[in-house]
Amino acid sequence: MDAINLTIIDRNFIELVKKESGENPYLCYQCGNCTAGCPYTTFFDYPVSQIMRLLQTGQKDIILNSRAIWVCATCETCTTRCPCQIDVAHIMDTLRIIARRENRVSEKDIKLFYDEFLSSMAKYGRIYELGLLLGYNIKSGHIMTDADLGPKVLTKGKIHFLPKKIKGRDKVSKIFERFKDRTRRDGR
Amino acid sequence: MRVGVFICHCGNNIAGTIDVARVAEETRKIPGVVYATTYMYTCSEPGQEEIKEAIKREGLDRVVVAACSPRMHEMTFRRTVEKAGLNRYFFEMANIREHISWVGEDKEFNTRKAIDVVRMAVAKVMQNRPLFSSSFKINKRVLVMGGGVAGMQAALDCADGGLEVVIVEKSQSIGGMMARLDKTFPTIDCSICILGPKMVDVAQHEKIKLYAYSEIDEIKGYVGNYQVKIRKKATYVDWSKCTGCGACMEKCPSKNAYDYFNFGVAPTKAINIPFPQAIPKKAKIDPNYCRQFTKGKCGVCAKICPTKAIDYEMKDEIITEEVGAIIVATGYSLIDMDMLPEYGGGRYPDVISGIQYERLLNASGPTAGHIERPSDHEEPKTIVFVSCAGSRDKSIGIPYCSNFCCMYIAKQAILTKDHISDSQSYVFYMDIRSPGKGYDEFTRRAQEEYGVHYIRGRVSRIYPKGKKLVVRGADTLLGTQVEIEADLVVLATAVISNKDAAYMAEKLHISYDTFGFYVESHPKLRPVETNTSGVFLAGACQGPKDIPASVGQGSAAASKILALFSGETLESDPAVARVNINACVGCLKCVKTCPFGAIKEKELRDGRVVADVIETVCAGCGVCTSTCPCGAIQLQHFTDNQILAEVNALCLI
Numbered sequence: 001m002d003a004i005n006l007t008i009i010d011r012n013f014i015e016l017v018k019k020e021s022g023e024n025p026y027l028c029y030q031c032g033n034c035t036a037g038c039p040y041t042t043f044f045d046y047p048v049s050q051i052m053r054l055l056q057t058g059q060k061d062i063i064l065n066s067r068a069i070w071v072c073a074t075c076e077t078c079t080t081r082c083p084c085q086i087d088v089a090h091i092m093d094t095l096r097i098i099a100r101r102e103n104r105v106s107e108k109d110i111k112l113f114y115d116e117f118l119s120s121m122a123k124y125g126r127i128y129e130l131g132l133l134l135g136y137n138i139k140s141g142h143i144m145t146d147a148d149l150g151p152k153v154l155t156k157g158k159i160h161f162l163p164k165k166i167k168g169r170d171k172v173s174k175i176f177e178r179f180k181d182r183t184r185r186d187g188r
Numbered sequence: 189m190r191v192g193v194f195i196c197h198c199g200n201n202i203a204g205t206i207d208v209a210r211v212a213e214e215t216r217k218i219p220g221v222v223y224a225t226t227y228m229y230t231c232s233e234p235g236q237e238e239i240k241e242a243i244k245r246e247g248l249d250r251v252v253v254a255a256c257s258p259r260m261h262e263m264t265f266r267r268t269v270e271k272a273g274l275n276r277y278f279f280e281m282a283n284i285r286e287h288i289s290w291v292g293e294d295k296e297f298n299t300r301k302a303i304d305v306v307r308m309a310v311a312k313v314m315q316n317r318p319l320f321s322s323s324f325k326i327n328k329r330v331l332v333m334g335g336g337v338a339g340m341q342a343a344l345d346c347a348d349g350g351l352e353v354v355i356v357e358k359s360q361s362i363g364g365m366m367a368r369l370d371k372t373f374p375t376i377d378c379s380i381c382i383l384g385p386k387m388v389d390v391a392q393h394e395k396i397k398l399y400a401y402s403e404i405d406e407i408k409g410y411v412g413n414y415q416v417k418i419r420k421k422a423t424y425v426d427w428s429k430c431t432g433c434g435a436c437m438e439k440c441p442s443k444n445a446y447d448y449f450n451f452g453v454a455p456t457k458a459i460n461i462p463f464p465q466a467i468p469k470k471a472k473i474d475p476n477y478c479r480q481f482t483k484g485k486c487g488v489c490a491k492i493c494p495t496k497a498i499d500y501e502m503k504d505e506i507i508t509e510e511v512g513a514i515i516v517a518t519g520y521s522l523i524d525m526d527m528l529p530e531y532g533g534g535r536y537p538d539v540i541s542g543i544q545y546e547r548l549l550n551a552s553g554p555t556a557g558h559i560e561r562p563s564d565h566e567e568p569k570t571i572v573f574v575s576c577a578g579s580r581d582k583s584i585g586i587p588y589c590s591n592f593c594c595m596y597i598a599k600q601a602i603l604t605k606d607h608i609s610d611s612q613s614y615v616f617y618m619d620i621r622s623p624g625k626g627y628d629e630f631t632r633r634a635q636e637e638y639g640v641h642y643i644r645g646r647v648s649r650i651y652p653k654g655k656k657l658v659v660r661g662a663d664t665l666l667g668t669q670v671e672i673e674a675d676l677v678v679l680a681t682a683v684i685s686n687k688d689a690a691y692m693a694e695k696l697h698i699s700y701d702t703f704g705f706y707v708e709s710h711p712k713l714r715p716v717e718t719n720t721s722g723v724f725l726a727g728a729c730q731g732p733k734d735i736p737a738s739v740g741q742g743s744a745a746a747s748k749i750l751a752l753f754s755g756e757t758l759e760s761d762p763a764v765a766r767v768n769i770n771a772c773v774g775c776l777k778c779v780k781t782c783p784f785g786a787i788k789e790k791e792l793r794d795g796r797v798v799a800d801v802i803e804t805v806c807a808g809c810g811v812c813t814s815t816c817p818c819g820a821i822q823l824q825h826f827t828d829n830q831i832l833a834e835v836n837a838l839c840l841i
Contacts, residue, residue: 031576031618032662036669037648047667081530081648083581 010058017055021094027084028052034078034088044068048078048088055091064099070107072096109140122176125169129159189314192223192248193306194239195284196230196255202289207299211254211284214303218310222246231261236268243272250274250313254282254306275318277762277825282309304838311837315830319762324804326412327512328753329354333404333692336364337383337735338727339517340390341742346515347395349750354509355390356418357400359448361466362387364519365728366735368449370549370557373599374630380465380552387467397509400468405506407695408785410805411722412512412758422502424473425459429497432469434461436489436498445477447554450547453540453562454554459489463552473498513722513749516706517742518692520728522681523578523586531577531650533679537563538657539650541577541681542596549603559607561676564655568675571604572659573597573615574647578682580618586682588703591732593680594621598631600678601640613640614672616647616661624736643670650677683732696723697784697807705731716745724748763825764806765813771820772798778812778821787812787821 018024028049035047045067046054054063063069069092078088105111113136120132137143153159193215197203208226215224223246227235230253242248251269255261258281266276284302292298328351332343335357343353355362366372367387369379390396399418406417425436442458449462458477461469471489479486480500490498525533525541533539538561540548551557561568575597579590594617601613615634620642622628634640645662652658656673663670685704686692693700698718699707706729709717716724724745727738752758765778765787774797779787784807790800799812799821810823819828 029580029618030664031580032645032664033648034662035664035667036646036660036662038669041669047662047669049662049664050667077648081646083583083646085583 004057004059004062006057010060013060014055014058016098017091017094020098021087021091023087023091023094025052025055025086025091027086028056028082029084031083033081033083037077037081039075039077040071040073043071048072048092051092051095052086052088055095063095064102064104065106067106068092069095069099070105070110109142112136112140118176122173124163125166125172126164128163130161131163133159189220189250190222190246190248191218191220191250191252191310191313192239192242192246193221193225193252193254193310194230194235194242195224195226195306196235196253197226197228198255198285198289199229202255202285205289205292205295205298206284206302207295208302210299211302211306215306215310218307220250220314221310223248230255231264236264239265239268240272243269243274248274249278250316251279252282252306252309252313253279254284254302254309256285257281257283257287275320277316277319278313280309280313280316282306307837308834311833312830315827315833316825319824321759321762322803323757323759324412325756326753326758327414327510328352329509329511330749331356331414331416331509331511331514332517333514334358334364334517334519334727334729335362335390335398335400336517336519336727336738337366337386338519338733338738338742339364339515340386341739342515342517342724342726342746343396344386344389344393345743345746346749347393349746351395351749351753353393353396354416354418354511355396355398356402356404357398358403358518359462360401360423360470360472361449361462361468362390362398362400363463363465363467365543367463367465368451368543368550369546370551370553371599371603372735373595374624374626376599376602380463384465387465391467398468399507400470401472404692404695407514410784410807411720411752413804414511414514414722416509416511416514418507418509420505420507422504423470424475424478424498424500424502425471426497426499426502427468427470429495430470430493431495431497432461432466432471433494434471435492435494436471437461439488439492441486441488442477442479442482445474450554451541451544453544453547465552471497473500513724513752514696515724515726515742515745515749516692516696516698516718516729517726517745518686518689518729520683520732521686523584523684525577525679525681527584528577528679530648531574531677531679532652532657533577533681536650536652536657536677537561538568538675539677539679541679542573542593542600543681545600545678546596549600549607557607559604559676566675567608569608569611570672570674571601571611571613571676571678572647572657572672572674573601573613573678573680574659575615575617575680576646576682577679579680581682586684586703588732589621590680590683591621592683592734594619594631595624595627595734597678597680598622598634598640602634602638605638605640613638614659614674615640615642616645616659617642618644618646624734645670683728685729689729696720698723698725705729716741716748722752760804761808762803763808763823764803765801765808765810765821765823767799767801768820768822769798771818773818773820774798775817777815777817781811781815783807783809783811 032049035049041047072092074089076089116135120128195208212224212226253265262281269279270276282305330346330353332339332355335355343355347353366383372379402420405419408415436459437457440457440459444455445458447456459473475481547553604613622631643663645664647661649660659672689704697720708715726742726745778799786802786805812821813823
């Protein structure tokens with residue numbers, strides 16, 4: 001890693017994360033308990049305690065370009081273990097949202113999965129697994145990923161050919177509408 | 189009336205955010221004020237000289253100093269005006285520092301507020317009456333609550349200074365936590381070897397009276413004259429006959445009693461003497477486990493006892509002792525391991541607390557000093573120490589550092605290597621806090637000479653895997669997760685106050701903080717005094733503290749008492765409640781509300797019943813004055829008229 005210049009700390013970035021997450025990163029005293037419990041830390045480029053430290057020093061570019069904020073599964077073990085009562089998972093979430101807004105997506109596939117997941121939700125009111133899998137596999141180019149599991153899960157009735165029709169589909173899609181309206185109003 | 193007002197700059201503390209010159213100018217316009225001036229440091233010697241000279245030069249008969257809190261310098265200035273010939277109660281202090289300049293940034297607003305506060309003080313001082321303190325005889329005996337190392341030191345120092353001392357110890361033996369330790373850092377000298385002689389001194393000192401297995405039931409009185417009710421709890425063994433031979437303990441058939449002394453590392457007998465060096469070395473029956481109590485028949489100990497000391501019918505006994513001062517040295521507790529479920533203490537037998545490990549290391553402990561896993565009694569080879577197990581953890585309400593864990597973990601890791609030469613110890617730490625003399629060198633030695641592996645990070649989880657325990661933590665210096673398969677895990681559990689700390693504080697009329705630790709009078713300059721005169725603090729009841737600090741505080745508390753008792757009498761504070769018998773209707777509501785029992789009913793010669801204040805007992809709290817329906821009981825120096833004059837000065841202008 002290159003030397004990080006700490007002469008100017010990006011306060012605006014820290015304030016933005018503070019505001020959007022409602023959490024104070026300065027409560028963190030770097031005990032490392034979040035990293036200690038993190039089940040995905042093997043796949044992170046920066047362990048979560050280091051993301052917190054980078055945030056304290058306002059390292060916007062390193063954080064928003066990192067892989068860690070996308071690989072985080074929001075399991076909230078970090079939040080549960082944090083002795084300083086910081087909702088670390090929520091901060092990771094916030095960082096992911098900011099990165100997306102600024103078009104800095106280091107893990108395209110993960111973003112794609114989120115998108116497919118949410119559009120399935122908006123469309124059917126709940127997840128249509130087969131549609132989600134096909135959509136994701138085609139758009140990501142990993143066409144054969146997990147295809148071998150297909151016959152097994154289909155015969156066991158774990159996923160279905162057609163989407164389930166549920167009551168109040170329109171109400172779920174209205175939630176999405178409301179969210180879109182609000183982000184538009186907030187100028188994001 | 190000629191009032192003089194002195195406004196202090198306090199360097200920039202006050203003058204920085206208050207226009208003191210304008211305050212003086214406005215003050216001069218107040219009727220009654222004949223002189224007002226500002227001074228750089230009014231509390232300095234030339235500042236006080238200025239007051240004395242002004243009293244003579246201007247013929248002042250009342251003085252107001254606008255400066256810091258009366259808690260800082262009220263006594264200073266009272267003495268100053270007294271030296272210039274005024275009654276010390278013809279002085280008032282206007283707090284324009286703590287209440288104004290330090291808390292507000294707006295200079296204009298601060299200045300106006302300061303003028304108001306000075307105006308109030310002037311109005312009050314003009315209503316003040318001369319008051320005179322009387323002197324009363326003191327009882328030069330000392331009560332020491334708690335027989336740990338702090339309490340013992342305090343007791344020995346007081347006794348060596350010629351005072352009679354009464355020690356009340358809750359448990360069966362004195363010695364406290366230190367008696368349970370194996371070795372002490374940073375010198376690795378045997379704990380009981382250095383504590384034992386002190387315990388013997390306490391037992392043998394002719395000026396010290398020891399009540400072991402006793403508790404304080406009630407404290408009444410005031411500095412110089414306390415009456416203390418002590419409950420000697422039933423031990424079911426007549427200690428005047430018991431020789432401490434231990435025959436009863438050998439034969440007792442109830443073998444599963446909880447061992448409080450050993451923190452439950454192993455069970456003990458229902459009748460027991462906690463440790464070989466116990467003082468007093470007397471047996472006690474635990475009725476929760478004794479078969480005579482639980483099943484109604486047994487009596488083995490009564491049969492075996494060569495001196496016939498067993499008495500199953502024994503009752504608690506109440507004894508009243510009269511003392512003049514109290515040293516509170518009630519010590520500390522440790523959190524239960526259940527508070528940290530992710531570490532599994534209590535569920536997994538091989539996850540133990542630091543104090544339990546101390547008992548495993550100790551030659552007089554249940555394993556005779558051999559380190560064994562509680563589960564299978566095998567010798568552990570990989571031992572993991574987890575520091576800050578509960579400390580510095582806001583999520584469980586303990587944000588503070590427990591002070592001595594870093595050091596005792598280093599000590600235990602060193603001792604582990606001494607006991608088991610092919611063992612490997614690991615220490616998870618967040619910061620190594622070792623600021624004492626020789627302390628940091630000690631923790632370095634653990635790493636450099638004893639090969640203790642220190643890992644900078646916290647432990648997330650401990651779970652069993654076969655006979656081992658997997659400790660999953662982080663090494664933040666490497667930026668990775670780490671895992672250790674341990675045979676034994678030792679948690680440095682957080683220090684907390686005693687369960688009954690708040691209850692005792694209320695009995696003693698002293699303050700305690702959010703965590704139940706007793707609050708000293710001033711964190712730097714009055715570290716062993718409390719805000720209740722005559723009550724002093726020593727040891728970890730005031731906050732987590734190691735042995736040297738506890739001993740130091742014990743001696744400091746003793747020296748304070750020796751100074752307090754250097755004369756035959758003490759002066760009473762005349763700012764107490766007084767009853768106007770012409771206005772009193774004898775409803776005696778004040779008698780019921782007084783928290784100090786300072787008001788008694790009195791029959792006058794004409795048969796009329798009125799309230800009467802015992803001056804020396806009254807603490808001047810003022811509860812009675814707000815209770816009295818006819819304004820007959822008034823707190824001197826804070827009378828209704830004096831307070832109303834202040835309110836008028838603030839509101840009517």
